[in-house]
Amino acid sequence: QSVLTQPPSVSAAPGQKVTISCSGSSSNIGNNYVSWYQQLPGAAPKLLIYDNNDRPSGIPDRFSGSKSGTSATLGITGLQTGDEADYYCGTWDSSLSAVVFGGGTKLTVL
Amino acid sequence: QVGLVESGGGVVQPGRSLRLSCSASGFTFRSYAMHWVRQAPGKGLEWVAIMSYDGSKEHYADSVKGRFTISRDNSKNMLYLQMHSLRPEDTALYYCAKDDGSSYFNWFDPWGQGTLVTVSS
Numbered sequence: 479q480s481v482l483t484q485p486p487s488v489s490a491a492p493g494q495k496v497t498i499s500c501s502g503s504s505s506n507i508g509n510n511y512v513s514w515y516q517q518l519p520g521a522a523p524k525l526l527i528y529d530n531n532d533r534p535s536g537i538p539d540r541f542s543g544s545k546s547g548t549s550a551t552l553g554i555t556g557l558q559t560g561d562e563a564d565y566y567c568g569t570w571d572s573s574l575s576a577v578v579f580g581g582g583t584k585l586t587v588l
Numbered sequence: 589q590v591g592l593v594e595s596g597g598g599v600v601q602p603g604r605s606l607r608l609s610c611s612a613s614g615f616t617f618r619s620y621a622m623h624w625v626r627q628a629p630g631k632g633l634e635w636v637a638i639m640s641y642d643g644s645k646e647h648y649a650d651s652v653k654g655r656f657t658i659s660r661d662n663s664k665n666m667l668y669l670q671m672h673s674l675r676p677e678d679t680a681l682y683y684c685a686k687d688d689g690s691s692y693f694n695w696f697d698p699w700g701q702g703t704l705v706t707v708s709s
């Protein structure tokens with residue numbers, strides 16, 4: 479059971495928009511920055527979003543992040559088949575003194 | 589270009605030990621905290637341990653506390669994970685990841701390609 483809660487799967491058609499939620503508590507998301515990672519099949523994870531809503535260079539603006547209270551959201555617009563991957567949220571948990579991840583969300587682009 | 593290359597994985601019997609290594613290049617290794625993160629086959633990401641840039645501070649996941657030790661050699665740009673009393677549930681792909689910010693934990697960027705540890709008799 480992961481400390482952060484993500485939906486196991488989401489799906490949408492090419493060109494559409496999808497959001498992936500990440501729910502936590504005041505000891506993690508509520509008081510710390512959230513980052514998001516994309517893991518393509520057979521590959522290592524890659525940073526998509528850091529500090530809740532910043533994108534590293536090279537990440538297209540189709541990817542966005544937001545945070546409100548103890549929840550965070552990853553948004554992906556203009557879906558492409560190449561976006562099919564597992565997506566993970568992560569943050570520091572001040573009570574556990576540990577980094578915590580969500581269980582991951584599998585995105586299917588129909 | 590930043591690079592992280594893990595090594596040291598393999599098949600080991602339950603109860604035995606193994607040491608993983610991570611060779612870093614393309615950045616000032618001594619300036620960044622470093623992590624180990626693992627992923628069991630078909631499962632999600634599980635954070636294992638963090639060590640501060642200077643080795644003065646470290647934290648562990650409860651699942652490995654007391655059995656695993658993270659360390660680093662800033663003169664060699666190397667990160668290590670010493671694993672003792674290995675269990676079948678430690679079977680996973682172990683990633684080395686650079687912490688890319690100014691606080692203790694910020695975010696992981698980049699990640700290595702991983703080294704596979706299989707604990708089985």
